Each structure stands twice: as C-alpha cells, then as structure tokens.
Amino acid sequence: MQEDIITKLLNRRTIRQYSDKQISDDMLNTIIEAGIRASNCGNMQIYSIIITKDKSRKQELAKFHFNQPMVEQASVVLTVCADVNRFEKWCLNRNAEPCYSNFLWLNVGTVDATVASQAMCVAAEAMGLGICYLGTVTYMAKQIADFLNLPKGVVPVTTITIGYPSENPPLTERLPMKAVVHNETYKDYSQADIEDIYGEFEQLETSKQYVKENDQENLAQVFTNCRYKKEDNLAFGQSYLEFIKEQGFF
Amino acid sequence: MQEDIITKLLNRRTIRQYSDKQISDDMLNTIIEAGIRASNCGNMQIYSIIITKDKSRKQELAKFHFNQPMVEQASVVLTVCADVNRFEKWCLNRNAEPCYSNFLWLNVGTVDATVASQAMCVAAEAMGLGICYLGTVTYMAKQIADFLNLPKGVVPVTTITIGYPSENPPLTERLPMKAVVHNETYKDYSQADIEDIYGEFEQLETSKQYVKENDQENLAQVFTNCRYKKEDNLAFGQSYLEFIKEQGFF
Numbered sequence: 416m417q418e419d420i421i422t423k424l425l426n427r428r429t430i431r432q433y434s435d436k437q438i439s440d441d442m443l444n445t446i447i448e449a450g451i452r453a454s455n456c457g458n459m460q461i462y463s464i465i466i467t468k469d470k471s472r473k474q475e476l477a478k479f480h481f482n483q484p485m486v487e488q489a490s491v492v493l494t495v496c497a498d499v500n501r502f503e504k505w506c507l508n509r510n511a512e513p514c515y516s517n518f519l520w521l522n523v524g525t526v527d528a529t530v531a532s533q534a535m536c537v538a539a540e541a542m543g544l545g546i547c548y549l550g551t552v553t554y555m556a557k558q559i560a561d562f563l564n565l566p567k568g569v570v571p572v573t574t575i576t577i578g579y580p581s582e583n584p585p586l587t588e589r590l591p592m593k594a595v596v597h598n599e600t601y602k603d604y605s606q607a608d609i610e611d612i613y614g615e616f617e618q619l620e621t622s623k624q625y626v627k628e629n630d631q632e633n634l635a636q637v638f639t640n641c642r643y644k645k646e647d648n649l650a651f652g653q654s655y656l657e658f659i660k661e662q663g664f665f
Numbered sequence: 666m667q668e669d670i671i672t673k674l675l676n677r678r679t680i681r682q683y684s685d686k687q688i689s690d691d692m693l694n695t696i697i698e699a700g701i702r703a704s705n706c707g708n709m710q711i712y713s714i715i716i717t718k719d720k721s722r723k724q725e726l727a728k729f730h731f732n733q734p735m736v737e738q739a740s741v742v743l744t745v746c747a748d749v750n751r752f753e754k755w756c757l758n759r760n761a762e763p764c765y766s767n768f769l770w771l772n773v774g775t776v777d778a779t780v781a782s783q784a785m786c787v788a789a790e791a792m793g794l795g796i797c798y799l800g801t802v803t804y805m806a807k808q809i810a811d812f813l814n815l816p817k818g819v820v821p822v823t824t825i826t827i828g829y830p831s832e833n834p835p836l837t838e839r840l841p842m843k844a845v846v847h848n849e850t851y852k853d854y855s856q857a858d859i860e861d862i863y864g865e866f867e868q869l870e871t872s873k874q875y876v877k878e879n880d881q882e883n884l885a886q887v888f889t890n891c892r893y894k895k896e897d898n899l900a901f902g903q904s905y906l907e908f909i910k911e912q913g914f915f
Contacts (some may be wrong), residue, residue, distance in 0.1 A: 419669065419670070420673070420787070420791035421695060421699065421792070425695075425698055425699060427702060427703075429704055444842065447842060448842065449671065451839050452839065453677070453783065453786075454786070454796075454798045456800050457888065457893065458838075459893075460839065460840055460845055462845060463845050463847060465847045465851060466846065466848050468848075501844070501859075501862070505863050505885055506888070508856060508859050508860075508885075510883075510885075511883065511889040512895065513889055514894075514898045514899065515893070517902045518902040518906050519898050519901050519905060520902070522775070522902075526775065526800070526822065526823055529775075529779035529780060530798070532780070532783075533780045533783035533787075534783060537674065537784070538670070538674050547704075548780070550776070553769065563851055564850040564852075564853075566853050569851065572776065588708075589708070590701075590710055592694065592697060595710055596697060596714050597714070597715045598716050599715075599716065599718070599719055599722060600715070600813055600814040601713065601813055601819065603814075604751055609751075609754050609755050609758050610758075632759075632760065633759045633760075633761070635758075636759065636761040638752075638756070638763075639761040639762050639763055640761070642707060643707065643709075643765070648769050648770065649767060652769030652772075653768075655772065
C-alpha cells in the first residue's frame, strides 16, 4: 500500500486538458475532506474554499485567469483563500478581541490554505483525476475577489482546476535533488555549481525548442524576457499587495 | 489502492512524540523526491530544503522554536524555504536580468515551498512516519536564517519535524465542512452561522477543559488572550516582515 502512494507521488503529472466527464459531489466532498484533515495552525482553519462548478461562471472566471483553457474545461475550479474573517467574527461574538488581520496571519493563512490545497490535489490524483495549480489568481486577485464576493479578511492564495484527464503528458524534468537540498547549512552556489545544476536541464530538446520558439539566446532569458518579465512581476506584486491591504491585512 | 490513499488522508494525525528510531537516508530521499515532484510555478523550483539531522544542531535549532520538544526528538527536521537566490544566480550567469526578489515572488515561493512540504508530509505518512508542522519558523526567522546560513533571496516558510511515532493521538476535531466551503460565491457568516459552526466545537470536553486550564471565559478567549495574543501577533509579524526585507524582497 505504502509503495502505491509513493509511486503515485513520484509519477504524477500536472493535467491541463480534461474530458467532459464531471466529478461527482461525493468525490468532491471527499477531496475537500482530505484538505480539511491536513495540518493547520492551532486548528483555527483560517482558510476558505470557493467552488466554481457552474459552466457560465467558469467561463467568466477564466477571463481573470488570462483565458487559460483549464478553467473552463475543468469539472471543478477551487479558489483557496486565506480567511481570518470567520475566525474573527467568532471571536467578536465571544467577547474576545481578535488580532489576525496582519502580516503574520496573512502568512499563516497562505501556508495553511496551501497545505489544504496540496492535500486536496493528492486526494484528487489518487482518484484518477488530474489537477493544475493556477498562480494567476494572485495577478488578478482583486477582480477574482469581486467575482467570488470575498469580504475583508479573505484573500485568494491559489486556484486548482480538477477534472478527468484527457491527456497523458510525459514526466516533467526537475533539477537534480542536490540542487534544492542542503545538509545542515545552506551551501551557496558557486558558478560551477550553477553550471552543474542547470546544465542538463538546458541541454534537453524541450528546453532548446523553447529557447528557439521564444527567439532568445538561452533558457534563462525565456523566463526573464518572456514568461515572467520584470514589469509584470513588479506590477502584479504591487496590485496584489494593494489588494491585500484593502482586505484589511498589514 | 485509491481507497487506501484516501483512507490515510482522512485519518491522519499530527505526531508530536517520536521514538529513537532513525529515518534511513533512502527514506528521506524518497520523501524529498515526492516534494520535488509536486507542482511548482513555471518549473522554476524556487524553494530550498535544509535538513537538520545532527543531534547537537537539532538541540540548537530547538531553542529558536521555543524549545518545542519535537525538534530535538524528531529524526529529521526540514526547514523549507522560498528561494530565488539559486534561480537569480542562474539568470545572472546567462546574461538574463532577473526580477524575482519582490513581493509577488516571495508569495510564489511561499506557496511552492508549502506545496512541496505537504507532498513530503504525505509521503512520510505513507511510510508510517509522523509529521508536525512548526509555524514558529516565521517567529524566529532571522535567528533561524543565521543558524542555517541562508543568504539573501532565501526565506524560511515552514518547518516540518519527521520521525517514527511514539504516540497514537485521537483524530482532532475539525469544523463541519460547510464552515469552510462556499458554492460559487462566498456567503458571509451571520451570527446564527457562527453559532452553528462553532457551537459543537465549543461543547467538546477537550474545549471545555482547555478553557478551564487557561482560566478564560470561553474558547475564543483562549486564542486571543493566551495562544495567539495581539502583542505577539504584531511583534512577530513585524520582525518577519523586516527580515524578509533584509533578505532583499519588497
């Protein structure tokens, strides 16, 4: 049994194309239960999960995710939020003075929402479903919050699309384990280390193809000049920060 | 097989007491591989995992975690960090101008480090090991960063202790699923909703005991007056924010 779980974890693929088959309510409930059962700070459960299943609402939501087709195609879209609103309302009803709308608890909520998200993803994949995380939720956080009617104290952290797979992609390359693991203390990377870590990655046919398609000199430039550009990083970071402040944090 | 994974996810317990038995290197490597195989933004892997196994270093590290006994007792302690340092070094070596030391990518790194963390936890639990998350890593982030030798661009996000369980705690209560799930739009909580959601929780014998032990009027006050107090929340939030800025973000 143990082997099976490990084998699944080591061989999972992100799935971006889904069939029309819908996820049953029972399955979705079990997936969410798995998320709720994961660890969380102080058992305060300062997260909320917003389900988007309605076809026309998925179409609307897709616009805020730069029309990535997963949003419309997926059977279920989950927007997972850091949420101190519920907990603070409970405190206020109990003559207890809450103080969780601040940077520390935004961070706790972000971590706890993500822990729940990943537990849901493992559960979904165990059922033979495919998942994809969408980081775009932070780029358009304010618009998505309006669309989902999020009150103060609630901030979208990540979005997960879930559906029956209609593709079977190859396993994605990762950096060698030594690249991301440090024993006892962080050993900073020399130029030789960087060559060693990234060299194989850069030599992959898929990487070379990617560089060519984007008309860049190398793979790193595809990231800095095309995929995640300075002006976008700064603008989206600024808008997310402003939105978080509007939601009452900081 | 699917049932077994789901059953495990729905019945997991956080484990805070560990036996002396040590985790083998093979097991630890497999756990970390499972973390690396989980989703991450743009396959940039902007996280690092610092392993603390050395007995005397675990003792030292425990101090920064308010001497929680899990740190010393656990076979392995993993400090999981958001890390743009490695990626930016690669870019700089490739004549590509990186711009990832900012709020957006701190957030991406936090989410990705947490996704990897939770995948590692599921793998560890599948092997019969027990895990505990330690949020205290953000309270003492600067001290822990010094201890682990973290350079600029690297911020601890969460800490996980892993070991063979020497306790078998009961399943922890959670709020009913309806408390954290919203269909299509967020339905804000009325006073009646709050009573409905938290009522059962407050009536548990463990909750009543907890209130009594802490000499408070009710469970909410145990949180606001004892466990996560205003002055601590603000001070730890402030110190984490300052540390993050020192590490080059914002």
